[in-house]
Amino acid sequence: MPIRSFTIRVPATSANIGPGFDVVGLSLSLHLTLTVTVGAHDSISPKITYSGEGADEVPLDAYKNLTTRVALYVLRCHNIAKFPVGLTIHCDNEIPFGRGLGSSGAAVIAGVILGSELGQLSLPVERLLDFALMVERHPDNVTAALVGGFVGSYLRELDGAATEAASVPLSEVLPEYPPDAGEEWGLNPPQPPLGIGHYVRFGWSESIKALAIIPRFELSTAKARGVLPLEYSRKDLVFNLQRLAVLTTALARNPPDPELIYEAMKDRVHQPYRKTLIPGLPEVTSNITPSTHPGLLGICLSGAGPTILALATGGYEAIANDAAAIFKTHGIEVDWKVLEIAGGSIVQRNP
Ligand SMILES: Nc1ncnc2c1ncn2[C@@H]1O[C@H](COP(=O)(O)OP(=O)(O)OP(=O)(O)O)[C@@H](O)[C@H]1O
Ligand SMILES: N[C@@H](CCO)C(=O)O
Incomplete structure (x- = not known):
């Protein structure tokens, strides 16, 4: 063969x-x-x-x-x-x-x-x-x-x-x-x-990069889904739907609007429940804002956590250092990386 x-x-x-x-x-x-x-x-x-x-x-x-x-x-x-x-x-x-x-x-x-x-x-x-x-x-x-x-x-x-x-x-x-x-x-x-x-693929402003602040501990998705409720109030669902509708277009605009995006990246469906598994999460997402950290657009939990995702056009180091300092008060060390938005999966067949 x-x-x-x-x-x-x-x-x-x-x-x-x-x-x-x-x-x-x-x-x-x-x-x-x-x-x-x-x-x-x-x-x-x-x-x-x-x-x-x-x-x-x-x-x-x-x-x-x-x-x-x-x-x-x-x-x-x-x-x-x-x-x-x-x-x-x-x-x-x-x-x-x-x-x-x-x-x-x-x-x-x-x-x-x-x-x-x-x-x-x-x-x-x-x-x-x-x-x-x-x-x-x-x-x-x-x-x-x-x-x-x-x-x-x-x-x-x-x-x-x-x-x-x-x-x-x-x-x-x-x-x-x-x-x-x-x-x-x-x-x-x-x-x-x-x-x-x-x-469907949404647009994305090329000026936006993703800062991943990665705590040095693992949290399985199964465990992080296990703390979520089975039912939500209409108020919380509407809160998320309103923000998601705005977010999908706001991240494609040039220049991106930090005030609009910061609010549009808030969540009431999963993050409030996951804070028990990720000490420091609420402080990181509420203390680091576009007015305290120029360049920041929005900040949230990445997937099921514990990584924090900050979308920004600059100021990456200050955002990462301040998030790291908050996590440190909870005894958690982090690593951080500035990432680009990647293309999809590819296969290369070698001759
Ligand atoms: N390259 C890989 N090869 C084999 N198994 C893997 C690989 N990557 C991840 N896994 C399996 O998946 C598990 C992690 O899955 P999990 O869904 O808990 O987290 P995650 O996918 O990293 O996070 P999230 O789904 O929140 O983005 C690992 O512990 C391992 O069992
Ligand atoms: N949407 C999923 C992503 C995790 O892989 C969650 O938050 O549980």
Whole structure:
């Protein structure tokens, strides 16, 4: 079999951007890069190596690693029961785990693209998104990681049969056990319904950069979703809807208006509940304002946290240092990075 090789590059993402809980996402210039070779050895066991963020904790067993499990799910849905012979994958990761920068969304998108490439399936973007949404069930991170930019998305209301197909437990989509020696998983995994997710890309003012202030502790998305209520008051929902409607256009305007954006990035749906898990969050978002910090446009929790996302046109160091000082009073150390808005996921097939 001839050797073939390709590279998959997927960006980090920040979800919510204040009021857009589970709705909006922004792709950022930190990447998960997979360098893949097929046919380089004659073993049926994929060889995975890993460098960068998460290298000390990520499983290197292809039946346990999130990216390769997702790829196998895509393959099994296309009547391909196993990885190709002689598969090697090197993952180089710049996206810190469990910080609200979309590491799991990037791993899932890398997995669906990997499955499509390994099976030579040529899946269109819409179908890649369907597969990703069977695994990560809120569309904000995965959509922005796949298509890039500042993106809004919704999940289509499905009919009864499709709802059932899309609601199967994650453990059936991605079995958590390796097949026994000499066995393979069956070829009857739950197929994603067609057209689960839909999205639109908003405009973005090129003058705006994203400052990520990253506390040195992990907070799993599952835990940060566990503190949210099941129901909200009409007042709080209207508060968020009003701001989100303004925000999606305000971030495309030149020059961006700090007063408008700062207010439009406030939230009453997730941040007030997550402050118990992120000491210092309310002080950071209320003490650092466009009038105290020229250049700042708005400030919020990035995804499920604990990272703080500040959108700004300058003054990055002062914003970061003052946020760091607030976190320090709570005993939390942070790192910070100024990031660009990134393009979407790309595959480069090597000659
Ligand atoms: N490159 C990767 N390869 C394999 N598994 C990964 C990779 N990146 C993340 N993961 C898995 O995802 C987990 C983190 O997911 P989680 O949803 O809790 O946080 P996050 O995606 O970083 O944050 P958020 O969803 O708020 O942006 C890691 O602990 C790890 O199990
Ligand atoms: N919208 C999601 C993003 C986390 O990945 C949340 O805030 O829980």
